[in-house]
Amino acid sequence: MAVALFIPCYLDQFYPNVAIATLELLESLGLDVVFPTDQTCCGQPMANTGCNNDCAPVARRFVEIFSPYETIVCPSGSCTSMVRNHYDDYFEKGDEKFQHVKNRTFDLCEFLYDELKIKELKSDGKPVRFPHKVSLHQSCHGLRELRLSSCSENMTKRENKVRGLLDLVEGIEWCTLSRVDECCGFGGTFAVNEPDVSASMGRDRIADHVASGSEVMVSADMSCLMHLQGLIRREKTPIQVMHVAEILAGRPLPS
């Protein structure tokens, strides 16, 4: 299967290792992966600020770039949700290119779990191991817009796809949070518009992870982790962050 990588703008520029891990993980599963180099951003910052006119050309450009590909995979629930759930404003209902992109854009975890249905993970022929205490930060858009797992408000039981994949990794010792799916306070431009509330939410989130005994918090969205890591590094909190792709690709805990 041929797959186009959709790498969120901030990952491309600041977290290339997460993008490389995503690429190598997909390649290790035998996929033919390409990175369309014309891509930039899905337009979410503009859309979430209410600047639809500024978002529209970016969204249309995105669809032009990705419509030739059969499947589009993105290591971010939030950016995936933007394309799937919020692009309708910018396209005519019958736009076939758009409908194709909307229907065929997947978050990395749902792609591995639902489409490929992977049952084992190997890196260089050996089972992937991550012998550490890990806590899962469930990003809100993955959770409540893509339904990657059950959320605590909603009584519909769903499989936890991120956890399901990480359970294929050997050696993980799970740490349980007191608030399993509380928002970290990133929220895109919210982090800048409401800095006090955002930082307060982030500190509380980190405190919950630390109190669980976790060494590393893992998430399917690097944007939440970028905000949390910023707070962790400022306050020198003893915990690390990793994107789920890094662990699935067999990367060690950063030293």
Next chain:
Amino acid sequence: MTQVALPIVDRPAEKKIKLDHTNAARAFVTNPDRAPWHDESLWFVRSKRDKQASIIPEWEYLRSLASQVKTATIANLGDYLVEFERNATDAGAVVHWAADAKEHNRIVLGILRDHETTKIVKSKSMLTEECGLNHFLEDNGIDVVDTDLGERIVQLRHETPSHIVLPAIHLKKEEVGETFHEHLGTEKGAKDPKYLAEAARGHLRDKFLAGEVGITGVNFGIAETGGVVVCTNEGNADLGASLPRVHIACMGIEKLVPRLHDLGIFTRLLGRSATGQPITAYTSHFHGPRDENSELHIVLVDNGRSKLRQSDEFRAAMHCIRCGACMNTCPVYRRSGGHSYQATVPGPIGSVLSPTRDLKEHKSLPYACSLCGSCTDVCPVKIPLHHQLLAWRKEIGFMNLLSYDKRISMKAASILFRSAKLFSFAGWVGRKALKVLPHWVTHQRFNTWTIARELPKPPKESFRSWYAKNRNSETPKG
């Protein structure tokens, strides 16, 4: 002797320039005691709600049903209102119609003056808060006593409720002790909740006995029977409506349900969503006045609801049954407190409703939200709250109400993202700058991100640059 009509004092609403939510919230959220304590208190309520919801196997079905009933009721609201008026009148109630807050207040004052009364006891009603009834009545010489404990506390402190179900949730028991010491003569420094509640009970008992007219809100009006239903935990509405001879029930027109049969869907959802109780302690039905010497007045209030009904985008906000679950779950509300919203109804639903009244005045509220979506999933009547908040942002952008810096930065971002070359170049400049500039230049107060956080450590190259070097598109890696 001809009676001289008393003049009506009707102060024009004070138009204050509102702070944006960010600034209004600052003192609360940066207070190291208050914000975590407020957050914990509300999280406790939400946890109780989760437990209650989880033991009802058909919880999600109930939510869908409630949402459907509301959609159908609002679609045929005119017919149901007429049916309600007919049945309520047949039962002996007097139904009044108020187009707006001013008319509502004048109707209530008119009834009070007809009965030559100056003492009223009032149970909790967000509608009367919305209409500014207390101030209006006080300006016209009426002594208004709020009988809900939380409401009475904030009334004594000349504050407004900070939550629609838990009006004094922003106050600690020590603060309540101080207020009661000042107004009710309780011991100085008292903070025992039982002692304070007893003091309030004694104080309110006298007020109930002296009250000549009782005013209540309405949780549900039933078109089929013309009855109104009032839900409380303290029984204060029952005392207030039953001791005096005259009961005035103030009701927003969206509070209707078609049939008595439908009520159970909502009462099952209301108590559980609001406070995590299986049902409110008192769910009282009023069908007409209680005897031939009594009167029941029902004031039906529009006050912008018809306008909201016209809106395809925001109509579902009329489903709201005022349970407050969206506030309890909202991580922003929990940390910033209800007063930071500077509106009668705070939290997610308030941030949807307030802009329907005055978008310019409340334009910061749709941004007081991280778009986490928890409110949408907790809402018992399925209002897509976070999508509506996003829709308001679009409206704000469309109406050109965005601040200059947001407009310019998003325009710049849009231009940047239209060219991969420009985007890569800007990224390269950003990474280089982070590497070479001293920390104090990149981390200063004009960069809001860095007030509390470090910027990411710049990697040596972007992914696209790595990809160009490590993957040749002509020889795809097999």
